[in-house]
Amino acid sequence: MAAGKQQLPVALLFILGGVWSFPLVQDTKPAAKLCGYESCHITKPNMLNVHLVPHTHDDVGWLKTVDQYYYGDRNDIQHAGVQYILDSVVDQLLKNPDRRFIYVETAFFYRWWKQQSSSMQQTVKRLVNEGRLEFVNGGWCMSDEATTHYSAVIDQMTLGLRFLNDTFGACGRPRVAWHIDPFGHAREHASMFAQMGYDGFFFGRLDYQDRDHRMIEKEQELLWRASDSLTPPMADLFTGILPNGYNPPEGFCWDQLCHDPPIRDDPDLEDYNVDDVVNRFLVIANSQAMVYKTNHIIMTMGSDFQYENANLWYKNLDKLIHYVNAQQANGSKVNVLYSTPSCYLQELHRANLTWSLKRDDFFPYADDAHDFWTGYFTSRPALFPLVGLDTDFHTFRAMAVAQHHDAVSGTEKQHVANDYARRLANGWQHCQLLISNSFAALSGSFLKRNYCDNLNISVCLPTEILNKFLVIVYNPLARPVTWPVRLPVNGTAYAVSDVKGKPVDCQVSVVPVSKATQEVRRNRGFAINELVFQVQAPPLGYTTYSVSLIQDGPPPASTQRRTPTGIQNKFLRVTFDPDTGLLSSLSNLETKQSIKLTQNFYWYNASDGNNTESNQPSGAYIFRPNSSTPFIISKTAKTETIQTSVVQEVRQWFAPWVSQVVRLYADSKALELEWTVGPLPIDDNLGKEVITRLDTSIKTDRFFYTDSNGREVLQRKKDFRPTWNLKQSEPIAGNYYPINSRAFIKVCLSKTHSPSEIHLPPLQLHRRLLYDDVRGVGEPLNETSDIFPEGLIVRGRLLLSLEHPAAAADLHRPMAEQEVLQPLLAFVDGDLSPNIRHEFSGLQAALPPAVHLLTLTQWDKDSVLLRLEHQFQSRESKLNSQPVTVNLQKLFSTLVVLGVSELNLSANQWKDKMTRFDWTPQKGTGPLQTGCRILLE
Ligand SMILES: *[C@@H]1O[C@H](CO)[C@@H](O)[C@H](O)[C@H]1NC(C)=O
Ligand SMILES: *[C@@H]1O[C@H](CO)[C@@H](O)[C@H](O)[C@H]1NC(C)=O
Ligand SMILES: *[C@@H]1O[C@H](CO)[C@@H](O)[C@H](O)[C@H]1NC(C)=O
Ligand SMILES: *[C@@H]1O[C@H](CO)[C@@H](O)[C@H](O)[C@H]1NC(C)=O
Ligand SMILES: *[C@@H]1O[C@H](CO)[C@@H](O)[C@H](O)[C@H]1NC(C)=O
Ligand SMILES: *[C@@H]1O[C@H](CO)[C@@H](O)[C@H](O)[C@H]1NC(C)=O
Ligand SMILES: [Zn+2]
Numbered sequence: 033m034a035a036g037k038q039q040l041p042v043a044l045l046f047i048l049g050g051v052w053s054f055p056l057v058q059d060t061k062p063a064a065k066l067c068g069y070e071s072c073h074i075t076k077p078n079m080l081n082v083h084l085v086p087h088t089h090d091d092v093g094w095l096k097t098v099d100q101y102y103y104g105d106r107n108d109i110q111h112a113g114v115q116y117i118l119d120s121v122v123d124q125l126l127k128n129p130d131r132r133f134i135y136v137e138t139a140f141f142y143r144w145w146k147q148q149s150s151s152m153q154q155t156v157k158r159l160v161n162e163g164r165l166e167f168v169n170g171g172w173c174m175s176d177e178a179t180t181h182y183s184a185v186i187d188q189m190t191l192g193l194r195f196l197n198d199t200f201g202a203c204g205r206p207r208v209a210w211h212i213d214p215f216g217h218a219r220e221h222a223s224m225f226a227q228m229g230y231d232g233f234f235f236g237r238l239d240y241q242d243r244d245h246r247m248i249e250k251e252q253e254l255l256w257r258a259s260d261s262l263t264p265p266m267a268d269l270f271t272g273i274l275p276n277g278y279n280p281p282e283g284f285c286w287d288q289l290c291h292d293p294p295i296r297d298d299p300d301l302e303d304y305n306v307d308d309v310v311n312r313f314l315v316i317a318n319s320q321a322m323v324y325k326t327n328h329i330i331m332t333m334g335s336d337f338q339y340e341n342a343n344l345w346y347k348n349l350d351k352l353i354h355y356v357n358a359q360q361a362n363g364s365k366v367n368v369l370y371s372t373p374s375c376y377l378q379e380l381h382r383a384n385l386t387w388s389l390k391r392d393d394f395f396p397y398a399d400d401a402h403d404f405w406t407g408y409f410t411s412r413p414a415l416f417p418l419v420g421l422d423t424d425f426h427t428f429r430a431m432a433v434a435q436h437h438d439a440v441s442g443t444e445k446q447h448v449a450n451d452y453a454r455r456l457a458n459g460w461q462h463c464q465l466l467i468s469n470s471f472a473a474l475s476g477s478f479l480k481r482n483y484c485d486n487l488n489i490s491v492c493l494p495t496e497i498l499n500k501f502l503v504i505v506y507n508p509l510a511r512p513v514t515w516p517v518r519l520p521v522n523g524t525a526y527a528v529s530d531v532k533g534k535p536v537d538c539q540v541s542v543v544p545v546s547k548a549t550q551e552v553r554r555n556r557g558f559a560i561n562e563l564v565f566q567v568q569a570p571p572l573g574y575t576t577y578s579v580s581l582i583q584d585g586p587p588p589a590s591t592q593r594r595t596p597t598g599i600q601n602k603f604l605r606v607t608f609d610p611d612t613g614l615l616s617s618l619s620n621l622e623t624k625q626s627i628k629l630t631q632n633f634y635w636y637n638a639s640d641g642n643n644t645e646s647n648q649p650s651g652a653y654i655f656r657p658n659s660s661t662p663f664i665i666s667k668t669a670k671t672e673t674i675q676t677s678v679v680q681e682v683r684q685w686f687a688p689w690v691s692q693v694v695r696l697y698a699d700s701k702a703l704e705l706e707w708t709v710g711p712l713p714i715d716d717n718l719g720k721e722v723i724t725r726l727d728t729s730i731k732t733d734r735f736f737y738t739d740s741n742g743r744e745v746l747q748r749k750k751d752f753r754p755t756w757n758l759k760q761s762e763p764i765a766g767n768y769y770p771i772n773s774r775a776f777i778k779v780c781l782s783k784t785h786s787p788s789e790i791h792l793p794p795l796q797l798h799r800r801l802l803y804d805d806v807r808g809v810g811e812p813l814n815e816t817s818d819i820f821p822e823g824l825i826v827r828g829r830l831l832l833s834l835e836h837p838a839a840a841a842d843l844h845r846p847m848a849e850q851e852v853l854q855p856l857l858a859f860v861d862g863d864l865s866p867n868i869r870h871e872f873s874g875l876q877a878a879l880p881p882a883v884h885l886l887t888l889t890q891w892d893k894d895s896v897l898l899r900l901e902h903q904f905q906s907r908e909s910k911l912n913s914q915p916v917t918v919n920l921q922k923l924f925s926t927l928v929v930l931g932v933s934e935l936n937l938s939a940n941q942w943k944d945k946m947t948r949f950d951w952t953p954q955k956g957t958g959p960l961q962t963g964c965r966i967l968l969e
Pocket of ligand 6: 197198199200201202935939940941942
């Protein structure tokens with residue numbers, strides 16, 4: 033996680049992506065254990081070696097909740113019980129020391145481990161120390177790769193890997209990352225895995241055209257160069273694509289959930305089938321070997337929730353190995369063995385070949401011509417803000433579970449989504465308690481602090497009822513922030529003063545609560561106005577504002593029905609078309625650049641599966657519009673305008689279910705578009721996929737750019753894939769990419785280009801579907817709730833800016849950081865008091881703009897875990913992409929640094945112990961093309 037080169041002066045630490053825990057602790061002495069690569073079975077160099085990998089794929093929630101899966105409850109929904117799987121596998125491993133098993137999801141393993149007797153725990157430790165039970169991946173869950181934010185992924189990986197290290201020491205450290213089920217693969221995930229010390233990565237799903245091409249080229253095993261910024265091989269990750277997704281080859285599934293014939297090997301009985309099984313196996317092995325490079329191939333022997341009765345699998349695998357290898361006496365050149373992904377990886381490494389280099393990512397994923405898994409980028413948009421919620425008081429298991437590839441992705445059953453929401457809400461309650469305790473400790477006051485989770489829809493009882501109250505603003509960032517606060521109130525005029533008692537009156541306005549907001553909040557709040565003012569909070573700390581109602585103040589700002597021609601502050605000007613009420617242009621007043629720009633809302637009619645080309649409906653995973661032309665929701669918007677000294681708003685109303693506030697704060701370099709969409713009407717029996725689109729009449733460089741897990745940015749091009757010749761069969765769904773924090777285009781302002789209408793990639797906002805997409809969920813994505821029985825309403829914000837490329841990242845990186853880690857507000861009845869500490873900063877000084885404080889958390893009794901991140905990509909900013917030096921001794925105001933030890937990114941290995949396999953790439957692809965001039969975000 034770095035830009036530029038690393039330099040490590042003795043006293044000062046240059047910090048990028050590293051992790052430290054201090055003071056210095058010595059690693060334990062290596063015990064005489066035979067786990068990891070040393071415990072692998074030997075292979076035969078002159079034969080085709082087939083690595084059989086017994087495994088189970090245990091979703092941390094999908095059709096059942098995580099606890100139902102653990103216990104094996106509700107087997108009427110799906111037969112699956114993880115506790116029995118682990119019981120049974122351990123039992124079977126003990127029966128034959130050759131047998132191997134891998135386990136992946138620490139959320140489940142942790143539950144099981146807690147319930148074992150100490151003698152069973154010793155037994156399991158022995159299996160782990162002998163490499164017979166091996167952990168791979170090892171995060172709390174197997175995270176989704178499209179919709180997760182990197183900070184949450186790092187946290188959930190850290191949580192799982194820490195448990196494994198604490199419990200098993202070095203033998204519990206996974207060597208291989210294993211994302212066999214996620215629906216497409218993000219480059220930032222690969223970069224993180226490399227920095228977490230993994231030697232390799234395996235997955236199961238990729239675009240069917242990509243796979244066909246790679247099979248012909250023997251490029252299903254490759255080297256992924258996962259960062260534009262890090263010096264190779266820091267973010268290089270060896271990546272293997274598994275031959276069968278993650279299933280066994282056809283005819284060889286011996287789980288109780290399967291129906292393949294067992295090996296019947298008594299010649300005296302009927303149906304003796306050893307010859308048949310061996311021959312079928314040899315055919316499959318030889319044909320698989322044709323599409324891989326070495327004399328080693330891997331077969332995943334397992335699938336979803338298999339091995340509940342592990343005897344079935346192992347008994348047949350023992351026989352398979354025996355009978356296939358017996359053929360060697362008769363000249364067969366196939367050698368089958370029990371193995372693990374790391375043992376297989378070790379053999380690929382030993383082969384000492386060169387591997388094709390990949391620099392882009394594996395999105396979007398299609399498993400057939402009309403089956404693009406791009407719907408889940410937006411499925412259940414109401415769940416995402418909860419999952420994205422991340423304060424510095426974190427590491428909650430609820431958050432970790434929610435990163436699972438059927439949680440935040442929205443691809444679970446409704447009752448499971450409700451379970452995740454409940455867990456997150458509980459986690460948040462717990463978190464509030466911790467925050468209150470921290471405030472109490474720092475301020476010296478135990479006053480009751482209230483939190484308002486629904487400020488975005490103007491619901492906050494304390495601010496609505498109190499005539500005098502304090503607003504505590506906690507800022508988790510390592511630099512000061514300025515932030516507009518909007519509080520629901522019933523009064524019309526308020527006096528606001530800062531922590532020193534100084535009034536901030538020229539920056540306080542009261543505006544009426546919009547109709548759209550009243551409709552969303554329903555009977556959860558009744559305030560008629562919003563008090564708006566700018567707050568400034570110190571780095572990693574808090575400050576306090578006091579607010580009091582003025583009885584005879586001025587009336588609140590009133591709304592005007594007429595569409596203004598434009599609104600502007602000192603940085604930006606936006607204009608509106610007076611006839612339509614739509615945006616018509618955006619100008620940067622500093623750079624004097626201006627573009628024509630319209631924005632509107634549309635919906636795609638979701639395919640119901642009744643089409644000639646394919647019967648694939650749109651669903652929770654799959655996005656499939658019935659037509660490439662969306663319906664416009666309204667050509668015109670009714671508008672209302674409010675202009676105050678703090679904020680100007682044009683409130684646009686498109687339909688009973690679509691409205692938007694175009695908002696410009698006095699100090700902001702970005703225009704805010706706060707949209708509210710829902711409940712999506714389905715009385716016409718048509719599923720709907722709502723988008724907003726920005727259209728401009730200016731040439732772009734034909735590329736657009738989207739972020740990967742909220743970090744580095746990747747270049748995209750319509751109907752194009754960098755590594756194969758795409759046959760595009762879904763012009764809309766096949767051009768969708770996940771966006772976590774930003775997307776932009778570069779616009780050429782050159783006069784030589786003839787202007788033509790450019791549609792920027794649509795941004796999908798909400799979906800409501802009437803059919804299941806036949807990927808297992810078995811329910812249409814048709815969400816309702818107690819408050820919204822007629823369908824969910826979703827609200828979100830887009831920030832739009834027009835910048836010169838050289839300045840764009842300097843604005844957008846901190847802005848994205850501030851959006852993800854927004855200030856947290858707490859409310860207290862009463863006024864400032866001299867006995868209470870109303871302001872505090874944990875830092876002696878703000879960190880430089882390039883450095884993001886990613887983690888600061890108590891690690892054990894006398895050390896904290898600190899992650900500092902260089903948040904700029906190489907070359908995106910002249911100023912901020914440079915290496916930075918941070919002095920840890922002078923960083924904190926309350927912590928004394930006694931010593932520092934550096935760890936890998938997931939904090940489960942000391943940096944100086946971190947060695948990874950080296951891999952040689954084939955001649956790489958050329959540098960990515962760069963575009964032309966102006967950046968629009
Ligand atoms: C090897 O071949 C011989 C002769 O065909 C046969 O009798 C024997 O059973 C074979 N061995 C195995 C293990 O198949
Ligand atoms: C790997 O291959 C390279 C070049 O072909 C060779 O120089 C090197 O000695 C080989 N390494 C091993 C361990 O065989
Ligand atoms: C605020 O005003 C609204 C409208 O008059 C009223 O319904 C609501 O009860 C008031 N809230 C409080 C706390 O008085
Ligand atoms: C599918 O479309 C055909 C032709 O438009 C129509 O006759 C048929 O009823 C449709 N089937 C379903 C299940 O909607
Ligand atoms: C969608 O949800 C609504 C509201 O609960 C319900 O009336 C309707 O039957 C549902 N439609 C489908 C296809 O599930
Ligand atoms: C892993 O756990 C062992 C104790 O089992 C501990 O000594 C070691 O410091 C831990 N490693 C890391 C990187 O925390
Ligand atoms: Zn899964």
